[in-house]
Amino acid sequence: MASEQKSWQARIGEATDAIAQSFVESISYDWRLYKHDIAGSIAHATMLAKVKLITDADLGAIVAGLKQIEAEIDRDGPKWAGFKPELEDIHMCVESALTERIGEPGRKLHTGRSRNDQVAFDLAIWIADSSHDLDRAVSDLQRAFIALAERSRDIVMPSFTHLQRAQPIVAGAEALAWVSMLFRDQNRLLRLQPGFGEGAEDCPLGAGAIAGTSLPIDRSIVAEEFTFHWESLSRTNSIELTASRDVACDFVYACAMISQHLSRWAEQWIIYMTTEFGFIKIADRYTTSSSMMPQKRNPDMLELIRGRCGNVYGDLFALMTILKGLPIGYNRDLQEDKRIVFRAYDTVSSCLTMAAAIVNSASYDKERIEPTLDRGFLDATSLAEYLVTKGIPFRTAHHIVGTLVARCEKEGKHALSQLSVEAFNEVIDASTSAQSQIANHKSQIQVTDDVYTCLGAHNVVKRYQSAGAAGGKPFEEQLKAWKERLEI
Numbered sequence: 001m002a003s004e005q006k007s008w009q010a011r012i013g014e015a016t017d018a019i020a021q022s023f024v025e026s027i028s029y030d031w032r033l034y035k036h037d038i039a040g041s042i043a044h045a046t047m048l049a050k051v052k053l054i055t056d057a058d059l060g061a062i063v064a065g066l067k068q069i070e071a072e073i074d075r076d077g078p079k080w081a082g083f084k085p086e087l088e089d090i091h092m093c094v095e096s097a098l099t100e101r102i103g104e105p106g107r108k109l110h111t112g113r114s115r116n117d118q119v120a121f122d123l124a125i126w127i128a129d130s131s132h133d134l135d136r137a138v139s140d141l142q143r144a145f146i147a148l149a150e151r152s153r154d155i156v157m158p159s160f161t162h163l164q165r166a167q168p169i170v171a172g173a174e175a176l177a178w179v180s181m182l183f184r185d186q187n188r189l190l191r192l193q194p195g196f197g198e199g200a201e202d203c204p205l206g207a208g209a210i211a212g213t214s215l216p217i218d219r220s221i222v223a224e225e226f227t228f229h230w231e232s233l234s235r236t237n238s239i240e241l242t243a244s245r246d247v248a249c250d251f252v253y254a255c256a257m258i259s260q261h262l263s264r265w266a267e268q269w270i271i272y273m274t275t276e277f278g279f280i281k282i283a284d285r286y287t288t289s290s291s292m293m294p295q296k297r298n299p300d301m302l303e304l305i306r307g308r309c310g311n312v313y314g315d316l317f318a319l320m321t322i323l324k325g326l327p328i329g330y331n332r333d334l335q336e337d338k339r340i341v342f343r344a345y346d347t348v349s350s351c352l353t354m355a356a357a358i359v360n361s362a363s364y365d366k367e368r369i370e371p372t373l374d375r376g377f378l379d380a381t382s383l384a385e386y387l388v389t390k391g392i393p394f395r396t397a398h399h400i401v402g403t404l405v406a407r408c409e410k411e412g413k414h415a416l417s418q419l420s421v422e423a424f425n426e427v428i429d430a431s432t433s434a435q436s437q438i439a440n441h442k443s444q445i446q447v448t449d450d451v452y453t454c455l456g457a458h459n460v461v462k463r464y465q466s467a468g469a470a471g472g473k474p475f476e477e478q479l480k481a482w483k484e485r486l487e488i
């Protein structure tokens, strides 16, 4: 059909082969750019009118036509009749539909523009909006963790290093650990929103196909409207702007980092949901059972969150690999970027929504955590620090507590609090006198009943003093700071 002929048909002697046509098209997925493509076209046309390359009447017709097209796509979605694979992509489909509707003025829209700068621009502003959406989803998840931290401020649990019992913590402090991790994800997303963080990209629109244009366009008009870095337009390079996809890489990397964080959290809770741990309970509606084993209650949603991280890492490596060794200037390889960017966004966005729902339904299981709190010598570091306050050098104190733990194990005691004051002093004496012989002075440090105030997980968490610590006042301050930040 003549009206659906591509603009380059005058040069290319025959119509595109059917196999080639379905191979080359991107409308099946890049239709998602329609709002950004139309917004960019309206801004571009406004600029063309300002520099008198088109008339105000042309502009009026173009804007009205584009708005009508946008409303139709809002209504019909991917089924919109104007999406024609033979027109390849969103840019050609919209432009062709516009010309069908308004005639001559539609044929002026592409003045001083190429699909090469157009697609780079559309993708950059799609990424800016989508970064904003992800940022909001991250905030929702943070709010869920903060609410969990608040519900869990009185629960004391072990922390783990090497997955071995380490020091006691307030359960809420662990919930806040994820909030803090997600905060860095938000900062990465913020930098992708032009006009917000540092490093927002230059505006690609106006770079043309590669070399710019001999027409007197004013790039600052579009750049300013979309809050790109327009002050520095004179140093931006038309060749580079059409050839680079740094913004897409940054975005998919930000997605990959969110996935990494979600997968670590999912794994942590999967372990906590085992019979062996039993530290976390989530609502049944976020579990599944087995077709064969009737007793099962499996954390499948958490496992999928953990697993989907693999897909997003794959997306990052796919994009990086496509860009590797790509010659400067636009190459059609770049069309694949959108498939990857959309997929990474969809995966991360659904994982964030799922995660928030699970966290909102969760609680730390005090009844399961409490009975074994006195196992694993969680208070050993606290005792060493207590001895430091009595004037014993930390290394000596570490040695003393190590000896006391070994003694407990030898005597079949499972906690330091089961030792008598005499037992503490005996070991302190032996270690400090050995040390003072070396230092050539006699020290006489002894403890009293007071030593028991630094023992036991509940006592220990109250003693934490350092900023950001996992209990006591520092925990309450962290919780308060996050609530203020998220306006809870």
Ligand code: ARG
Pocket (backbone or CB within 6 Å): 026, 030, 088, 089, 115, 116, 119, 330, 332, 334, 335, 336
């Ligand atoms: N659909 C293309 C893409 O997504 C648009 C740019 C095509 N430019 C070209 N000269 N073939 O990258």
